[in-house]
Structure formats: C-alpha cells, structure tokens
Amino acid sequence: xxxxxxxxxxxxxxxxxxxxxxxxxxxxLSLFADDGWYWVPIEEGQTDxxxxxxxxxDDRLLLETRVRRLKAGKLHAQSPISRTTRTIGNVTVEDExxxxxxxxxxxxxxxxxxxxQRLFGGTLLHGLAEDGDSFVxxxxxxxxxxxxxxxxxxxxxx
Amino acid sequence: MPLDNAADISTLVxxxxxxxxxYGDPEIFELEMEQIFGRVWIYVGHESQIRNPGDFxxxxxxxxxxxxxxxxxxxxxxxxxxxAHRGAMVVAEDAGNADExxxxxxxxxxxxxxxxxxxxxxxxxxxxxxxxxxxxxxxRAPRVDSYRGFIFASLAKDGPSxxxxxxYMTTSFDDMVDRAPDGEIEIAGGVFKHAFDGNWKLYLENLxxxxxxxxxxxxxxEAASEQDDGAHSDGAGEIAVRQMRQNGAPYKMWQExxxxxxxxxxxxxxxxxxxxxKLVAAKRNKVFTEYIAAMExxxxxxxxxxxxxxTRWNSxxxxxxxxxxxxxxxxxxxxxxxxxxxxxxYMFRMKGAPEKMFEDTVAFSxxxxxxxxxVLTDDLETYGRIGVGVNSGGAEWIEIGRxxxxxxxxxxxxxxxxxxxxxVYIRNMYDAWLGYMTAA
Numbered sequence: 001x002x003x004x005x006x007x008x009x010x011x012x013x014x015x016x017x018x019x020x021x022x023x024x025x026x027x028x029l030s031l032f033a034d035d036g037w038y039w040v041p042i043e044e045g046q047t048d049x050x051x052x053x054x055x056x057x058d059d060r061l062l063l064e065t066r067v068r069r070l071k072a073g074k075l076h077a078q079s080p081i082s083r084t085t086r087t088i089g090n091v092t093v094e095d096e097x098x099x100x101x102x103x104x105x106x107x108x109x110x111x112x113x114x115x116x117q118r119l120f121g122g123t124l125l126h127g128l129a130e131d132g133d134s135f136v137x138x139x140x141x142x143x144x145x146x147x148x149x150x151x152x153x154x155x156x157x158x
Numbered sequence: 159m160p161l162d163n164a165a166d167i168s169t170l171v172x173x174x175x176x177x178x179x180x181y182g183d184p185e186i187f188e189l190e191m192e193q194i195f196g197r198v199w200i201y202v203g204h205e206s207q208i209r210n211p212g213d214f215x216x217x218x219x220x221x222x223x224x225x226x227x228x229x230x231x232x233x234x235x236x237x238x239x240x241x242a243h244r245g246a247m248v249v250a251e252d253a254g255n256a257d258e259x260x261x262x263x264x265x266x267x268x269x270x271x272x273x274x275x276x277x278x279x280x281x282x283x284x285x286x287x288x289x290x291x292x293x294x295x296x297x298r299a300p301r302v303d304s305y306r307g308f309i310f311a312s313l314a315k316d317g318p319s320x321x322x323x324x325x326y327m328t329t330s331f332d333d334m335v336d337r338a339p340d341g342e343i344e345i346a347g348g349v350f351k352h353a354f355d356g357n358w359k360l361y362l363e364n365l366x367x368x369x370x371x372x373x374x375x376x377x378x379x380e381a382a383s384e385q386d387d388g389a390h391s392d393g394a395g396e397i398a399v400r401q402m403r404q405n406g407a408p409y410k411m412w413q414e415x416x417x418x419x420x421x422x423x424x425x426x427x428x429x430x431x432x433x434x435x436k437l438v439a440a441k442r443n444k445v446f447t448e449y450i451a452a453m454e455x456x457x458x459x460x461x462x463x464x465x466x467x468x469t470r471w472n473s474x475x476x477x478x479x480x481x482x483x484x485x486x487x488x489x490x491x492x493x494x495x496x497x498x499x500x501x502x503x504y505m506f507r508m509k510g511a512p513e514k515m516f517e518d519t520v521a522f523s524x525x526x527x528x529x530x531x532x533v534l535t536d537d538l539e540t541y542g543r544i545g546v547g548v549n550s551g552g553a554e555w556i557e558i559g560r561x562x563x564x565x566x567x568x569x570x571x572x573x574x575x576x577x578x579x580x581x582v583y584i585r586n587m588y589d590a591w592l593g594y595m596t597a598a
Contacts, residue, residue: 035390040530042348050394050517052348053505056530057521061385062395065402069381069532076374076543077535150351150500153538154530 009103010091012135013126017086017107020157025067028157032137033129038063040142040158055147055154066157075155082113082156088124100138101128109158120158121145171592174559174585181357181548181556186595187496194477194594195220198423199303199310199323201479201490202226202236204504206307206344207253212270215253218492219299219311225249225259226309227270236299236311237272248296259296272296306335307343326570327425330473333483336465337439339452339510343486347520350503352529354538356545358478358493361501362587364537365472365480365489366428368412368578369560371405374540378532379406397518398525400436402533407431409579416471416578419568424476424590426583430469430484439484440466445514452510474583476590485522497545503527558584 019028032038040055049057058066069075086109095102108121122145127138142158167189170177180186202217208228216239217226223239225248241248241261248259248268258275259268267276274289274296288294299311303320308331310320321328335343364370371379382402389395411431420426435441439449453462474480478491486506494500505523507516526533548556561580568574575582 037392042350042529046348050392050520051346051513053350053520053523053528054530055528057394057524059391059393059395061387061389061391062398062525064389065378065381065385065395065399066532068384069377072377072380074380075377075536077377077539079539148351150353151529152353152355153535155535 006091006093009093009101009128009135010088012128013088013091013103013105013124016137017088021084021086023070023081025070029063029067031135032060032063032140034060036060036063036137036139038140038142038157040144040147040154042147044143044147055144055151056142056157070155077153077155080114082111084109084111084156094125099129101135102126103128107158111156118152122147122158124158167595168592171588172555174562175555175557176588177554178548178552178556180588180591181359181544182496184496187357187493189595191220191493193597194591195313195493197312197314197317197597198477198594199301199312199317199320200477201308201475202299202302202311203309204307204345204506205234205304205309208234210255212255212257213253214249214256214270216249216251219313220493223247224299224311225296227272229270230257233271234302234304234309235271236302236309237268237295238297238299240296241266242274242294242296268296272298306331323423324475325423325425326421326572327427327473327475329468330427330470330475330481330483333465333468333470333473334481334486334506336468337453337483337511338508339449339456340508341456342509343506344509345488345504346507347505347516347523350523350527350529351500352503352534352538353494353498353500354541354545355497356499356541357496357548358491358499359587359591360541360544361489361491361499362474362476362478362480363584364541366418366426366474366583367581368416368418368428368431369409370540371407372409374536375402375405375533377536378402381532382406393514393517394521394524397436397521398532400434401522401525404432404434404437405533412579413577418575418578418580418583419570419572420574420583420586421568421570421572422590424587425474426476426586427473428471428578428583430471431578432471432484437484438469440469445512445518448512449515452512456510474587476587485526486519487523487527489527497549499541558588 038058042055088107090106092104094104103126105124107124111118123143125141128135203226207215211230214227217224224236225239227235243266246263248261265278269275272295274294300315301312382399416431417429432438435443439446472480472482481488488504490502492500505519558581561575564576565573565582
C-alpha cells in the first residue's frame with residue numbers, strides 16, 4: 001500500500017485543479033508521466049478511446065501540443081481567455097495495481113468566457129504513481145455527466 | 159424592408175457579394191426553412207443505421223424532428239416525430255428497434271411507416287374520426303430515396319430525382335464507398351455534436367475554404383510544428399499532429415496544386431492537399447500497404463488504382479452535408495435559428511480494411527471535428543465572430559468575390575475556380591440559394 005496518506009492524495013488533486021484554474025499549463029503537463037494520457041470520453045461507459053471518438057483524447061505527444069497551443073499567441077478560441085474555478089470532493093482510493101493507485105473524485109468546474117458562464121461536472125479518475133514525496137499522473141479520465149450532449153467548443157482541459 | 163416578393167430576395171445576391179441580411183434576418187431564415195429545408199433533398203441518415211426491419215434512428219429535416227425507419231417489408235420511411243392526437247413527441251430514444259411506436263400520452267400507436275394502428279377508447283371519438291385518414295398518422299416525408307446507402311428525404315411531393323439533384327457529385331459518394339475493399343461502409347465510432355452562435359450557411363462556406371487555415375488554425379499549426387516527435391504516442395497523437403502541420407501548407411501549394419470544382423444545386427468539392435504518407439492512402443506506409451493489398455485482392459489492381467487516384471478533400475452537398483473520403487468524415491449541419499447552428503459529425507468504417515485505419519479515422523476526427531479539438535474550436539470561434547459581426551448593423555455587403563474573374567466551365571457541367579483559394583463555391587451556393595428562395 002502507498003506510504004503516502006489520503007491527505008497527500010487530496011492535496012495533489014487540489015493542487016492540480018489550482019494549476020489548471022491559474023492557467024499554468026506547463027506546470028500541469030509536468031504532472032504527467034512521459035507516457036501518460038488524458039481522456040474525456042464522449043459516451044457514458046466508453047471503454048476505448050481508439051475506436052470511438054472522444055471530447056479529448058491525448059497521448060503524451062498530443063497533450064504537449066494541446067498545452068503549447070494554449071500558450072500560443074494567435075489562439076482565437078481563447079481570445080479572450082476562459083476563466084475557470086474547480087471544486088474537488090468525494091475522493092476515494094479505488095484500487096492499487098503495480099504501484100498505480102486509481103483515485104476517484106467528483107468535480108465541478110465553472111467556465112466563464114465572453115459573457116457566458118458554463119457549468120461542467122462529473123467524475124475524475126486518476127491513475128497516480130508515487131514519485132518522491134508526491135505523485136505523477138499515469139493517466140487521467142474525465143467522465144462528464146453531459147458527455148454526449150450538444151456543446152459549444154471546449155478549449156480548457158478539465 | 160419586409161420581404162414581399164422574389165424581387166426583394168433577388169436584390170440580396172449580387173455578383174461577388176451578398177447582403178449581410180442573408181446571415182442575420184429571421185424572416186429570411188424562416189423562408190429558408192420553407193423554400194430550402196422544406197423542399198429540397200436533405201440527408202437524413204445512412205442505411206447502416208437501420209439494417210433490419212424495425213430499426214429506427216431519430217433525425218431532422220431542417221428544424222423538424224423526424225424518425226428514419228425500416229418497415230417490416232424492408233422499405234425505408236421518414237416520419238415526423240409527433241403524435242397526431244395531442245402533439246407529443248412519440249419516439250424518445252435516439253435509436254432502437256420497434257414493431258410499433260406508442261405515444262406516452264394516450265397510447266395512440268403507430269406502425270413503422272407512421273400509420274395509426276391502434277387508438278385506446280376509440281369509441282369515444284366523434285363518428286367522423288377515421289384512424290385510416292393520413293391526417294391521423296405521424297406525417298411521412300412524401301419522398302425518400304438513397305444513393306449508395308446515403309438516405310435523403312424531401313418534404314416536396316414533386317421535384318427532381320435524387321440523382322438529378324446530386325448530379326456529378328454522385329462521384330464523391332462513389333469515392334466514399336469504392337474505397338472500402340468489401341464495397342461497403344458503415345457509420346461507427348460515435349458522433350460529435352457541436353454548436354455555434356452563427357448562421358447555418360457559414361459551416362459549408364468554410365469547409366471548401368482553402369484560404370482560411372493559415373489564419374484560423376495558426377495556433378494549432380504552430381503548436382504542432384514545434385512539437386518534438388520523440389514524445390510518446392500510441393498512434394492517435396501522431397495522426398493529429400501530422401494533420402495540424404498539414405493545415406500549414408503555404409498559399410503557394412493551395413494556388414499551384416489544389417483545385418476547386420462546383421456543380422449545379424450549390425454542390426462543390428475541394429481537391430486534396432495532403433502529401434504526407436501517413437495521411438494519404440495511395441502512399442506506402444505499412445497499414446496502407448496492407449489496405450492496398452486487400453483492395454487489389456477484392457477489386458483487382460486496375461480498379462484499385464482508379465479508386466485511389468481520386469483525390470478529393472471535402473465534398474459539399476448543399477444545403478447541409480460535407481464529407482471527405484480519405485478519413486471517412488461526414489458532417490451534417492442543422493439550422494436551429496438564424497444565429498444558432500448544430501452540427502453532427504459522423505464517421506464511417508470501411509468493411510474489409512485494416513482496423514488500424516479506423517483507429518486513424520477516430521484520431522483524425524478527434525483533432526479536426528471534435529468538440530474539444532485543437533482545430534475545430536478555432537473554426538467555431540470564427541463562426542461566432544461572424545455571427546456577432548453580421549448582426550452588428552455595419553457594412554451592408556459581404557464579399558464573396560475572390561477569383562470572380564477567373565471562373566471557368568468544368569467538363570462535367572460545373573464551374574471551376576482558378577485555384578483552390580477561389581470563392582467560386584460560395585458564389586455557386588448563392589446561385590442555388592437564390593433559385594430556391596425565389597421559386598414559386
């Protein structure tokens with residue numbers, strides 16, 4: 001079992017959410033393992049990101065590109081930028097396999113951009129491995145409650 | 159000014175320009191719903207979605223919610239999803255299989271052709287009540303036809319046949335289907351549903367626009383160009399990054415190597431701009447080698463060569479679909495209101511092709527047509543800004559004149575632009591628009 005305490009897990013998730021809210025995109029990227037992946041399925045219960053489309057599915061290569069784009073000067077879809085605020089809760093440890101903890105939590109994210117406020121919420125699943133006195137994200141899956149709804153464009157990672 | 163007659167409409171489309179009202183006037187939008195979406199052939203679905211008797215899928219004809227069904231006799235029907243009694247939506251699921259549709263309110267029950275077959279408490283209705291009267295049915299689109307599996311419906315009782323309507327564009331559907339080694343394609347891999355605050359016409363106007371990527375997609379082109387290829391990828395990111403880089407093809411390439419062709423009824427297609435061996439099936443990477451071998455086994459070398467030599471990027475079927483065969487993407491545009499539009503993006507799997515090709519189709523869709531895509535989101539932002547601009551009471555006229563003096567006839571009865579940066583395909587759409595909008 002992990003030698004890090006449940007409080008350390010919560011602190012890690014809260015820090016990650018803060019990193020995203022503060023648009024420190026490179027810091028967020030640095031939380032991921034070199035072969036880490038990030039996934040926002042489009043269907044409830046979706047099991048495979050390679051044979052069904054996803055709202056976002058980034059291997060490390062694409063995640064690096066997504067983050068670099070968020071910093072690009074001519075990013076029309078983020079001009080003006082989105083401001084977000086996230087709340088994390090209901091954190092549980094679901095599993096530990098080969099040194100990777102599966103952490104389940106609930107989140108809500110308010111996004112504000114150009115006079116429009118949107119509310120997102122759902123379940124976060126993190127695959128976390130211990131890395132010194134913290135963790136590294138091996139994978140992150142975001143299950144939105146409205147994953148299959150009609151939506152305007154999504155630019156900010158959850 | 160109110161729109162009293164065809165003459166008023168005619169003033170809105172002029173050589174090389176259109177009036178901003180065509181994008182922002184609710185009255186014009188209502189007329190479009192009648193004269194265009196209420197009459198012409200509109201794509202409603204694919205045969206692979208309703209393979210078996212009783213299969214149904216909900217769809218739309220303009221703003222009308224419809225159900226596409228396959229009846230017990232195998233015939234395909236398109237019926238309005240509304241109960242003839244008190245008006246409730248009858249079919250609540252997106253898709254399924256049913257012998258009959260039962261309204262949740264008072265149990266009026268319809269077969270899969272839309273015909274009323276059972277009315278609880280029928281003795282209580284007036285003596286003139288006739289369940290066989292077509293007015294007591296879920297109203298059927300009078301004309302339904304398909305071309306190579308692609309199903310269209312029309313709310314007009316009379317009009318040109320589907321193949322006459324499609325004209326030379328049938329070759330783009332052929333291109334979609336012929337690329338499958340087994341000669342069959344199916345909708346697979348989910349659907350993207352995205353929306354924007356802008357007029358429905360903007361979407362197709364962008365999909366054959368070869369001059370926009372260098373500006374609209376600057377952020378993703380730059381981000382992908384600077385990407386270190388050594389980063390870990392399971393294949394999905396690799397396809398995505400290559401496509402974003404390809405969007406950075408210089409103007410010179412668009413002008414010297416890529417063409418644009420337009421045909422009657424507002425249709426058009428753009429030549430393909432890909433030269434990357436991971437993106438073009440005719441080039442010989444490992445998966446494509448396997449695919450080409452499967453094609454040659456099923457179709458022979460000569461036919462395979464003929465099929466793969468067709469190099470088209472997006473094909474637009476006016477008013478509301480745009481598709482491309484190389485990665486089997488298929489977008490359906492639904493008008494919601496004059497300044498709100500919804501788009502469904504489907505994908506097709508080619509039967510008999512390596513499964514890895516479908517995985518690449520999915521990866522390609524995520525990056526180019528996904529709701530959270532690094533590419534599409536900049537297009538959606540642009541449509542939104544046009545929505546703001548054309549409704550701001552500024553300049554009267556919208557320019558669509560690029561290449562106007564260099565349009566030339568094409569050998570299949572259409573008009574060709576000088577090169578892919580010409581706006582000839584938009585002018586061609588407005589020729590069709592004007593014809594539909596002023597038709598008696």
